[in-house]
Amino acid sequence: xxxxxxxxxxxxxxxxxxxxxxxxxxxxxxxxxxxxxxxxxxxxxxxxxxxxxxxxxxxxxxxxxxxxxxxxxxxxxxxxxxxxxxxxxxxxxxxxxxxxxxxxxxxxxxxxxxxxxxxxxxxxxxxxxxxxxxxxxxxxxxxxxxxxxxxxxxxxxxxxxxxxxxxxxxxxxxxxxxxxxxxxxxxxxxxxxxxxxxxxxxxxxxxxxxxxxxxxxxxxxxxxxxxxxxxxxxxxxxxxxxxxxxxxxxxxxxxxxxxxxxxxxxxxxxxxxxxxxxxxxxxxxxxxxxxxxxxxxxxxxxxxxxxxxxxxxxxxxxxxxxxxxxxxxxxxxxxxxxxxxxxxxxxxxxxxxxxxxxxxxxxxxxxxxxxxxxxxxxxxxxxxxxxxxxxxxxxxxxxxxxxxxxxxxxxxxxxxxxxxxxxxxxxxxxxxxxxxxxxxxxxxxxxxxxxxxxxxxxxxxxxxxxxxxxxxxxxxxxxxxxxxxxxxxxxxxxxxxxxxxxxxxxxxxxxxxxxxxxxxxxxxxxxxxxxxxxxxxxxxxxxxxxxxxxxxxxxxxxxxxxxxxxxxxxxxxxxxxxxxxxxxxxxxxxxxxxxxxxxxxxxxxxxxxxxxxxxxxxxxxxxxxxxxxxxxxxxxxxxxxxxxxxxxxxxxxxxxxxxxxxxxxxxxxxxxxxxxxxxxxxxxxxxxxxxxxxxxxxxxxx
DNA sequence: CTGTCCTATCTTTTT
DNA sequence: GATAGGACAG
Numbered sequence: 217x218x219x220x221x222x223x224x225x226x227x228x229x230x231x232x233x234x235x236x237x238x239x240x241x242x243x244x245x246x247x248x249x250x251x252x253x254x255x256x257x258x259x260x261x262x263x264x265x266x267x268x269x270x271x272x273x274x275x276x277x278x279x280x281x282x283x284x285x286x287x288x289x290x291x292x293x294x295x296x297x298x299x300x301x302x303x304x305x306x307x308x309x310x311x312x313x314x315x316x317x318x319x320x321x322x323x324x325x326x327x328x329x330x331x332x333x334x335x336x337x338x339x340x341x342x343x344x345x346x347x348x349x350x351x352x353x354x355x356x357x358x359x360x361x362x363x364x365x366x367x368x369x370x371x372x373x374x375x376x377x378x379x380x381x382x383x384x385x386x387x388x389x390x391x392x393x394x395x396x397x398x399x400x401x402x403x404x405x406x407x408x409x410x411x412x413x414x415x416x417x418x419x420x421x422x423x424x425x426x427x428x429x430x431x432x433x434x435x436x437x438x439x440x441x442x443x444x445x446x447x448x449x450x451x452x453x454x455x456x457x458x459x460x461x462x463x464x465x466x467x468x469x470x471x472x473x474x475x476x477x478x479x480x481x482x483x484x485x486x487x488x489x490x491x492x493x494x495x496x497x498x499x500x501x502x503x504x505x506x507x508x509x510x511x512x513x514x515x516x517x518x519x520x521x522x523x524x525x526x527x528x529x530x531x532x533x534x535x536x537x538x539x540x541x542x543x544x545x546x547x548x549x550x551x552x553x554x555x556x557x558x559x560x561x562x563x564x565x566x567x568x569x570x571x572x573x574x575x576x577x578x579x580x581x582x583x584x585x586x587x588x589x590x591x592x593x594x595x596x597x598x599x600x601x602x603x604x605x606x607x608x609x610x611x612x613x614x615x616x617x618x619x620x621x622x623x624x625x626x627x628x629x630x631x632x633x634x635x636x637x638x639x640x641x642x643x644x645x646x647x648x649x650x651x652x653x654x655x656x657x658x659x660x661x662x663x664x665x666x667x668x669x670x671x672x673x674x675x676x677x678x679x680x681x682x683x684x685x686x687x688x689x690x691x692x693x694x695x696x697x698x699x700x701x702x703x704x705x706x707x708x709x710x711x712x713x714x715x716x717x718x719x720x721x722x723x724x725x726x727x728x729x730x731x732x733x734x735x736x737x738x739x740x741x742x743x744x745x746x747x748x749x750x751x752x753x754x755x756x757x758x759x760x761x762x763x764x765x766x767x768x769x770x771x772x773x774x775x776x777x778x779x780x781x782x783x784x785x786x787x788x789x790x791x792x793x794x795x796x797x798x799x800x801x802x803x804x805x806x807x808x809x810x811x812x813x814x815x816x817x818x819x820x821x822x823x824x825x826x827x828x829x830x831x832x833x834x835x836x837x838x839x840x841x842x843x844x845x846x847x848x849x850x851x852x853x854x855x856x857x858x859x860x861x862x863x864x865x866x867x868x869x870x871x872x873x874x875x876x877x878x879x880x881x882x883x884x885x886x887x888x889x890x891x892x893x894x895x896x897x898x899x900x901x902x903x904x905x906x907x908x909x910x911x912x913x914x915x916x917x918x
Numbered sequence: 919c920t921g922t923c924c925t926a927t928c929t930t931t932t933t
Numbered sequence: 934g935a936t937a938g939g940a941c942a943g
Contacts, residue, residue, distance in 0.1 A: 276932045305933045330931090348939090403933045437932075469930065570929055572935085592931080634919090751933060773930050795929055810930080833928065834934045924940080 224248075224255065231457075231490040232256045235263065235429075238450075238484035240477075241459040244521045245506070245816035246497025246779065249459055253431055254283060256457065257299070258290040260429055267298035269428040271449070274303055275437055277752045279777065283433075300427070304442050305403060306751050308410040311423075313743075318416050319409060324743055326614045327750035328400045331603075333357055335619055336398075340390035346383050360388045364404035365439040365471025367411070397650060399616040407441035414448045424452045435460030435480070439471040447483065456484060462517050463510050466773060466810050468803075478517065495521045495816075497779055499528025502822050505848040506815045512847055513805050521816075531815075533845055534825040538836075539573075539787075542827050543580040546784045549823070550767060551584060553782065561587060562764035563781035567772055567814050569793040573786065574769045581767065589763075591770035597753040601706065601719050605726050606749065608696055612680050613742045618651050628705035631669040636662070676700070686741045689730045697723060772810045775817050783818035785811075788826040788842040790857070811844040824848065 224232060228248055231241045232255045243249035253272065260270055274280045280302050287296050300307065309327065316323040328336070337353045337360075363373060363384075370389035373381060395402060401409065414420045430450050432438070435458035438446070450456035458480060465474040481487045495503050500523035507521055536542040546566055553559050566577055574590055581588045596602060604627055607620035614620075626632045644654045654660055655670050662670065676699050684692040697703070706719045733748060734740045768780065772793075787793060794807035815822060826841045843853040 274932090279932085303933065327933090329933095406933080434932085466930080467932075470932090472932095572928080575935095753933090771930065773932090776932085792929095797929060806930095831934075920943090922940105922942085924938105926938095927936085928934100 224251070225494055227490055227492050227494070228252050228255075231459075231492065232259050234488050234490070235260055236455055238454055238480070238487035239457040240435075240480045240484075240487050240489045241457065241492060242489065242517050242519055243459050243461055243492040244495060244519055245461065245464065245813070246495040247492035247521070248494075248496060249433075249461075249492065250279075250282060250286060252492065253433060253457075253459055254286040254290055256431065257287055261291055261295050265429060267296060268300070269426065270299055270431070271307070271427040271429070272299070272301045272431040272433070273307055273446075274301075274433040276777070277303055277306075279303075279433055280306075303751065304445070305406050306747075308406040308445075309747055309751070312406065312409055312413065315413055315419055318419055319413055321409070322399045322614070322616070324614050325399045325401055326610050326617050326620075327406070327747065328395065328398075328402055328619065329597075329750060329753060330357075331598075332400070332619050333402050336394040336400075337387065337391050340387050340394055344383075344386055344390055346387060351380065351383050351387065356384055356387050357391075359384050360391060361402075361404055362471050363388060364402075364408060365441065367408065367440045367444070397616070398618045399614055400619065404441075407439075407445065411441050411444045411448075414445065420448060423449045428453050429455045430457065432456070432458040433460070436462050436465035436474055436477045437467050437472040438476045439473055443473065443476050450484075454484065463513070463519075463809055464776060464813050466776065466806060466813060468806050478515070491517075491519050493519050493522055494524050496524045497819055498523060498816060498822075499525055499820060501528050501530050502815060502818050505531045505822070506812055508850045509808060509815065509844055509847045510812045513808050529821055531848060532821075532823045533788075533849075534823060535841070536825060536827045538827050538829050539576050539831065540580075542786055542825050543577040545825065546577065546786060546823075547580040547584050547586060549784075550782075551586065559781070560764045561767045564784070565768040565770070565775065565778075565780035565782070565817065566784045566786060567770060567775050567817065568786050569772055569795060569810070570787075571771060573792075577769060577786070586767060587763075587765055588767040588769055591768065591774050595753060596722070596725070597749065599719075599722050601702070601722050602726060605693075605697070605702065605723060606746070608700065609693070609742060610746055612677060612692070612696070613746055615652055615677070615681075616650060621651060624700075625673065628700060628702070628708065630673060631666060632673065636666055687734070687739075689734050689740060689742055689745055690727065692742065693727055693730050697727075772814045776813050779817055779819055781819050782821040782823075783814070784823045784825065785814045786825050787830075788824045788845050789830065789839040790842055791832075791839070792830075793842055793844065808844065808847075811842075811848075815848070 225248075228251065231239065231252045235256070241249070241252060243252065257270060257272065261267060272280075272283060274283065283301050284299075287299070287301075312319070312321060312325075313323050316325075334353055334357060337357045338348070341348060341351060341353060341356065363370075370385050370392065373385040373388065395405065414423065427449055430446060432446055437460070446456060446458070458477070460477050462474055462477050465472060465477070468474060476483070481489065498506075503521050503523040510516070534542075534545060536545055550561070550564050553564075554561065566574070568574060568577075571592070578588070578590065597606070604624060607623040610617050611620040611624065622637065625637060626634075640651060640654050640660070643660065644651045647654065649657075652674075656674060680692060680696055680699065684695065702723060703720065706716055706723075710716050710719060729749075730745055733745045737744060737748075772785075788811075791799070793811060794804055798804060798807045815824075824845060826845065827839055829836050830839045831837075840857055843857065846853040846857075
């Protein structure tokens with residue numbers, strides 16, 4: 217046997233060697249989940265399963281990339297060739313393009329991001345004359361996405377509709393129609409159409425025949441269509457291995473369906489269940505704390521994490537006066553650790569529940585000149601010039617893409633103004649034709665100058681399409697940037713030379729990305745490039761740029777799957793973690809899992825902090841320590857706390873806060889350190905927008 | 919089209 | 934209290 221199973225523990229080994237039949241691997245935090253998956257794939261390959269018969273699906277690009285890297289360490293490249301490892305969405309896109317004819321799809325359909333979605337939804341609401349005040353587009357979009365992730369179609373919804381649900385149903389249908397005219401799919405559609413494709417017997421058989429072995433990562437986050445894809449492809453050979461941890465399911469609000477991991481044994485009878493319970497990441501104290509918290513959740517797959525390591529520090533719980541003191545404490549503490557223990561900043565993470573919390577921490581970090589990285593801010597792809605160029609590209613690839621057409625038709629200004637566009641749009645609606653067709657139609661009435669502009673614009677797009685071979689991506693881009701004279705546009709829009717340079721650099725960065733894409737992917741085309749951009753745009757929490765010398769700031773959600781030497785989990789208060797909304801809607805369990813995820817990110821040292829008072833919506837309110845702080849110490853939350861909370865649950869107003877936060881067995885580590893006035897060169901890396909930039913100035917109040 | 923004022927909102931965001 | 938997004942005026 218060529219596969220080495222050395223270094224795997226008994227449970228891991230059994231997960232790796234049980235290659236045939238359904239297998240559920242319950243992998244607690246830090247128990248070597250990725251190791252198991254990669255070793256399992258190596259094992260299959262060594263048993264002469266062809267690489268092309270293996271399909272491994274993950275939820276993030278990062279997870280897929282890591283899997284690929286680690287497999288490369290285990291097996292020779294030649295053997296790994298032909299493996300299908302990717303996110304659910306990327307797998308679906310490829311499959312759909314390949315089998316586009318079976319569903320009557322255009323093979324060059326585009327993928328729209330959330331901004332595009334919003335545009336389409338707004339349009340839909342306008343057409344239905346549903347006022348945005350009545351049904352905010354964002355909310356509507358969220359609801360539609362949730363419906364799609366439960367595989368509920370507009371028709372189903374409408375039949376039982378009352379009032380707002382009826383509106384949502386109509387908007388849903390209209391929105392989908394809008395996407396279809398532009399030959400676009402949103403993320404949910406990729407999964408739904410895949411399910412549809414698998415409803416076709418011939419296609420289904422082809423997939424079943426090809427993919428003999430399935431591996432699914434993060435199974436607790438699977439939603440209905442994803443589950444359906446797995447179930448159908450795996451129905452015949454039943455070599456379905458799912459790996460996950462129900463205790464880390466934190467995306468329920470987005471349609472992830474935890475019952476899938478809880479019912480796996482029912483869905484796949486005779487499934488073998490393997491529990492990975494040895495945690496190789498954290499100290500016994502941290503593992504114990506995590507267990508104490510999560511055991512309060514009912515209805516889970518019972519499992520108890522055991523620490524592999526022998527000793528460590530106690531979990532620290534710190535009470536601070538207010539959020540400013542909390543931020544100062546954390547930053548001082550990190551500075552002190554760096555000084556006395558010579559630790560790198562990259563070892564530290566500050567985790568929080570909501571996106572507003574990091575602001576005050578950022579201020580402290582800046583004052584200390586401590587470099588940091590805030591995960592989840594604005595992405596490269598949110599910049600105007602990037603979106604412009606990509607819209608042109610999308611339009612070149614997919615002439616039906618009306619969204620992109622509307623975005624670039626007068627950018628840079630070329631004399632096709634808003635009123636013309638509006639006229640053309642209504643004309644298109646009248647003639648039941650697409651906007652491009654109306655523009656192309658010589659009989660459409662236009663002023664001669666406008667006609668000339670339109671023809672020039674359409675001609676430019678046509679020649680871009682005509683003059684470049686499918687694999688001539690970089691040349692196409694260069695030609696495009698030259699043809700639309702984007703350099704001039706930047707000069708026109710920005711007077712400041714530094715800004716100009718920055719914007720122009722961004723444009724060039726797209727060129728670089730295209731070049732890299734062409735080099736790395738065989739058979740790269742414009743379509744594959746756009747696909748990659750669409751499916752990996754927001755993935756900037758990954759390591760490529762992260763440095764050893766930055767503190768990481770991120771939400772608990774973003775932190776899943778990562779680990780840090782030292783973790784500060786701030787804002788451990790009732791109303792924040794667990795969040796008030798969840799307390800009211802009975803979502804405590806998911807909040808608890810969130811706390812569990814946070815706790816289990818830490819390797820050596822974990823600090824939980826809460827404050828006595830916090831500014832909320834303008835006024836300062838007393839805070840109560842989170843129930844999870846009691847739980848983590850193996851205590852019961854005091855009756856008065858729970859009583860107070862139940863009061864919040866019923867009445868939204870919580871003006872009086874009689875229950876003073878009691879100093880819970882607060883293990884104070886060392887007394888508060890004096891602010892070290894260490895001033896290294898500050899290069900805070902925040903790409904927040906103007907808000908943060910101006911904030912920076914304001915924050916010099918000391 | 920751009921800047922400014924006003925007002926509704928205040929959880930999380932893999933793809 | 935901050936902020937973002939929309940309405941509206943210039």
